[in-house]
Amino acid sequence: MQKISLNLVAIAIFLGTMSILLGPFLHISHTIPAVVTFLGLGLATVDNLTWQGRGVTLLLDTIARVSPEYRQRILHHEAGHFLVAHLLGIPITGYSLSAWEALRQGNPGQGGVSFAPPDITSSISANLLQQYCHVWMAGIAAESIVYGTTEGGREDREQLQTAFRLIKRPVSQAQTQERHSILQAKTLIKDNKAAYDSLVQAMAENTPITDCFQIIEQHREPAAS
CATH class of the missing domain: 1.10.287 (Helix Hairpins)
Structure with a gap:
């Protein structure tokens, strides 16, 4: 910013x-x-x-939100984060779809899904780090599925890259993980398309997160035995 x-x-x-x-x-x-x-x-x-930079964020987001396509992209992008985080058991604490909503909730930036941040240290398990990477890349994955292209996701990629720098992993590993996580997130969203579509509608109506959880559970595909 x-x-x-x-x-x-x-x-x-x-x-x-x-x-x-x-x-x-x-x-x-x-x-x-x-x-x-x-x-x-x-x-x-x-x-x-x-x-x-919050004032600039509010101004640019307000101008951009005049476009219905922009609003829909944000919605589908954030629904991807929400769905994948819930499916992987990452605790979600809230969501916002605009910079103004984020400011009212005390969060910086243009909005998004808020979830428990990982403790990024060298002792973090490979499985937990990978789960968070899948969640970070889920917005990009969702945009790719719905629109065939991606416009958002710069901050998501920065989060993943920052995590790998903190645990002193090479950039090449971060790039490989990014591609892998996008593919995994796409699979999760496609395999739970009914839950994703229902979640998009629920988030568009500012449905409380607890109700969003129930909507996902009602429409998600049962786990393979």
Whole structure:
């Protein structure tokens, strides 16, 4: 998010400069672009230093949510995280589908599924780490299944890569795990498609997480004996 804030600062400077240069031709007073640029830079700086970029996040998310496709992508992406986490027994504590909802819940970022974070140390079991990797990659997997392409997932990939750095594993292993986890998450979602579709509808209606759990259990495929 800091990168986004810095990009916005650069854009503000560029637009301010262009406004000053083109002002005489467009009959715009030099004062107007200067004031707008100053305010923009000031707000971006305060947001970055005081609110850790949350203001920028809220603004960009609010603008993006005008698009129905964006809202649906977020919904399907987060439902993928939710379903796979529940199927793998990762405790889920809540979810939000917008930056505003996340802020109200006291969470940073654009929203998402909240679950118990793993204790990433060298002693973490390979099985538990792999389960979390599957959950992190489940949003990407869900988008790929529903839309054939993925647009989200940058922060999810960063979580996986950070985990591997903390346990001092090479980047190549993280990349291999990422591909493997996407495939495993896809399999879980496809094998429980009825549960996934019902969960998407439930999350779209802001259904409480306990009810979401029941909906998944009602529609999930029984475990193979």
